[in-house]
Amino acid sequence: MAELRYNPLLRDWTMVASHRQHRPHLPKDYCPFCPGSGKVPDHYDVLKYDNDFPALSQIPPEPDDVGTGLYKVREAYGKCEVILYSPEHSTTLPELSVDHIVKLVELWTERFAALGNDPKIDYVLIFENRGEEVGVTMPHPHGQIYGYPYIPLKLRIELEACQAHHEQTGRCLICDMNREEQQFEQRIVMENEHFVCYLPFFTDYPYGVFIVSKSHQTALTDFSSEEKRSLAQILRDTTGAMDTLFDRLFPYMMCLHQRPTDGGYYEDYYHFHIEFYPPLRAKDKLKFNASSETGAWAPCNPMAVEETAGHLREAYARFKQKEGRG
Template structure:
């Protein structure tokens, strides 16, 4: 377990060979279910230290394979599993808003606690849902990675938000929210605290963003009303995904918050959630092929003005099914 420096991208690769030993979609003896001996007999949501972490508070020394060019360093950080429910099959759209609020509270508490460690530079809260994105444990859960280095994509996003603020004096995500509301056709839903839309530029046909309406940089700045609003729109949007093709909808969901123990970004950064759903049709995946992976040259096979209309209709079906 170590970090290896990539001089071409000025980035670090996590090497975690221990993760090959993690269980693969167990049908019985789920460690996250009550009765396993690994979690409490009764819980609503729960933090569980990852048994197969890619990052550790006290990692072993790197292998002696580095050089002046090929640097290595210890894989310092933390990997946690966040259990959404004791129910082995419940997913976000099947949980009540009040339960999802407890999940948001746990996310917030872990963000605040992990922020205290001076080794941590960025705390990433995320969920992988579905075998199509490599999920190995079916019990509903997400994860948290606390990195000791700034991830390249997040660093790029921060840089461009700062550059936009220096050029215009305004927050880039605030301006995006205003632009999407003015255009209207890519908006899927909104409530008092949050907007959900397929942004103009997303490279996934259903690459949803959920953004706070108020300018804030992290979960710990949400009011009680905003936590409820976030829980509600998370439930509705994941429910809309499932209604889209009338099947459990795979996705990757990532919370983008301010970095920790670093520069002040309060003026120019903005809390939001990004979804990367791999389906382009009910039985067809949108692959990240050679140009996307090799050149980061994103290509969306659909215009989001069209897919937004489909997702809005799916959202309406979910609301009607719920009796709303």
């Protein structure tokens, strides 16, 4: 069964996808994403792969006949894609070359544009789940893309906040955030010509960095080739610093926040950025979202980001030194 069910309390949709219970879990002797599996080409650098267990489909089944005037149901229309980062089964993002990650950014850009051209898809979310701590079921390096037939609630709230700030000040909220962080300096982890990585003043994860474009752009499709290369570099450096911090694979959830694809106008007030949600607060300690965080959406960060930003800066310096860039 795959369908959308409306939540009238939050005015949002819940995806129901019971068939995903049957997806493979960390297979030991077979990987469908490795060359030779018969599921992917024998030779590729990066690859788009249609999800075998999609929560959303461009040919969705009819929803169950359980809807009412209050409890609405609709077809789970959309698209779920897997983006394979490399044919190498155990390679991680910071172990790839910048040239290789540029190919990944180009593929992201291509898929954002293609899915955004579907008039029934209102939002395209590019993301990566990394590590067993966040529920990863396939260890091969990959991310995913969901094309939703609506704008999910978190994105909708963020867009509304950006629009309200622009109406009140005439400025972009995220441009103002960049200026505040660059003036304060202590929460900045790294930057290059076109992007800056910092722990925002308000983030609820000890190491929940944002990567933000310095120029006011709303989506990957706005970036020049030089900006895409800068993005590839800072993605590699950010994840490399994370892995270096505790000398272990650093689990995270990474989401690219871009303008919706519903035909609306967002150029004046929205701004491309990447948000990381890493659950580690120490090498062997997790930050759990418990009752307050989940039941009230009242986040609590157990550490001051002015302190944890320093930890990540030191790890970034060690990562560069290890590579001979330091």
